[in-house]
Amino acid sequence: MSSIYKGKCLCGTTTYVSTxxxxxxxxCSCTMCQRSSGAPTVAWLAFNLKDFSWGSDSELGLYRSSExxxxxxxxxxxxxxGALNDGCTSISIxxxxxxxxxxxxxxxxxxxxxxxxxxxxxxLLRDISHKAPSPTQKISVRPSVHEDIQAMVRLSKEKxxxxxxxxxxxxxxxxPKAEVAQTTWFETLLTRDDIIMLTATDENHTIVxxxxxxxxxxxxxxxxxxxxxxxxxxxVAHEHDWDSIGGKFLxxxxxxxxxxxxxxxxxxxxxxxxxxxxxxxxNGFNVTSEWFVKxx
Numbered sequence: 039m040s041s042i043y044k045g046k047c048l049c050g051t052t053t054y055v056s057t058x059x060x061x062x063x064x065x066c067s068c069t070m071c072q073r074s075s076g077a078p079t080v081a082w083l084a085f086n087l088k089d090f091s092w093g094s095d096s097e098l099g100l101y102r103s104s105e106x107x108x109x110x111x112x113x114x115x116x117x118x119x120g121a122l123n124d125g126c127t128s129i130s131i132x133x134x135x136x137x138x139x140x141x142x143x144x145x146x147x148x149x150x151x152x153x154x155x156x157x158x159x160x161x162l163l164r165d166i167s168h169k170a171p172s173p174t175q176k177i178s179v180r181p182s183v184h185e186d187i188q189a190m191v192r193l194s195k196e197k198x199x200x201x202x203x204x205x206x207x208x209x210x211x212x213x214p215k216a217e218v219a220q221t222t223w224f225e226t227l228l229t230r231d232d233i234i235m236l237t238a239t240d241e242n243h244t245i246v247x248x249x250x251x252x253x254x255x256x257x258x259x260x261x262x263x264x265x266x267x268x269x270x271x272x273x274v275a276h277e278h279d280w281d282s283i284g285g286k287f288l289x290x291x292x293x294x295x296x297x298x299x300x301x302x303x304x305x306x307x308x309x310x311x312x313x314x315x316x317x318x319x320x321n322g323f324n325v326t327s328e329w330f331v332k333x334x
Contacts, residue, residue, distance in 0.1 A: 043085070043142075045135040047117035052096040054119075054131070058089030061128060062189045062245045064147040067154035074101075074109050075118045078158045081133040081144050082121075086185055090129055105214045125221070126188055145244025147275040149192060177283055179290045182235035182248060187224045189245040190237070191217050193273040204310045207333045224250075234267070234294050238274070238283050247274035249287045253298055264301030267291065272305065277313040284317040 043060065046053040060083040071080040092098055097113040100122070110120035110129075121130040133139050148154075182190070195217060201209040212219075227233045227250060238247040250271040256262050269291070274283045292303065305323060307314050 044137045045119070045131065046093075046137065047112035047115055047119060047135065049112065049115035049117070051114045052098055052112035052117070052119065053093035054090065054096070054135075055093070056085040056090045056131075058086050059243060060085060060142050061185055061243060062147075063133060063142045063144045063242055064149060064189075064244055065144050065151075066149040067152075067158075068150040069153055070103055070107075071150075072153070074103060075132070078155050079148075081139075082130050083133055083142050084128040084130050084185075084188065086128050088127070106218055123188060124218075128185055128188060130188075143242050145240055145242045145246065145275075147193075147244055147246060149196065176241050177238055177246065177286060178240075179236055179238050179286050182228065182237040182250075184225065184228060186237045186245055186248065187221055187228075190224060190248045190271075190273075191220050193245070193248065193275060194220060194271060197273050201308055201311075204308065205331060208331050234291055234298075236287060236291055236294075238287065245275075246279060247283045247287065248272075249291055251291050251295060251303070253295065253300055262301050265295075265299045267295040267300045267303040269303060269305040272307075272314075280313040280317040281320075284314065285321060288317070288321045 043056045044053070045055075063081070063083040065079050065081055067079045072078060099111045099113040100108045101111065103109045103121075106124050108122045108124075109118065110122060111118050117135070119132055119135045123130075133142050133144065136142065198209055198216075199211060202211055224235075227235060232253045234249075234251045234253070236249050237245055240246050248271070249269060251267045251269045253265045254268055256266050272284075272287070274280055295303065303323075304326075305318060307318060309328070
């Protein structure tokens with residue numbers, strides 16, 4: 039695969055080039071992407087800003103589509119080309135604007151798939167979004183880096199929105215400020231020695247999950263003979279990924295935590311989240327405590 043990626047708008051006035059590899063190629067069917075592009079689904083990738091530049095003669099326009107995001111377009115022909123999140127170190131670019139879109143294949147992650155028109159989901163997208171992962175697909179688990187945060191926040195948001203449908207008060211979405219706060223929080227966690235953050239990517243460099251664990255001391259009334267690994271943020275792109283990717287996460291973070299003196303792990307899981315509960319049970323975890331919630 040070439041290390042230089044070039045793209046342009048419809049009229050050719052606005053161009054870009056990246057000397058770095060694409061990050062997290064995926065599909066998105068959110069209403070924002072649909073209305074800005076006029077398409078039912080947009081294929082995205084990201085480039086590190088340090089590797090990316092717009093052409094010197096480009097007529098680039100920016101439209102603030104939300105509190106945290108600006109959409110990039112050509113002022114001359116109107117082509118929708120990308121999106122830029124405030125404070126992010128990467129820029130999202132439409133795969134279709136590449137000079138050779140065949141260089142990048144979207145991974146299995148499909149943001150807001152439920153917002154795609156039914157006729158689209160049941161025809162053209164079934165071979166991409168609903169295909170089970172290949173048993174030979176190579177999944178890599180590595181320490182998280184700053185460039186992963188945008189995709190991690192997106193995965194986390196989708197999990198919260200699905201949880202909100204089960205318990206609308208406890209998991210009520212706080213709006214766009216939630217992504218801003220979580221981005222800042224994840225950036226802080228990356229600097230802490232008591233945190234283990236791992237990211238999973240597939241063969242196409244798509245981020246397909248993440249896990250965050252905190253090494254903490256137990257309350258003084260207990261003595262587990264070491265530190266406790268507390269895991270709250272733990273996501274995979276699709277439910278069918280829990281057995282493969284989820285299990286790989288659990289083994290990797292366990293080994294790293296034991297090296298740092300942990301003797302047990304505590305993992306938070308929604309009572310309704312059966313695929314996640316199943317992988318926890320299959321990896322030797324047991325339900326030790328539960329939270330009971332009632333709305334007033």
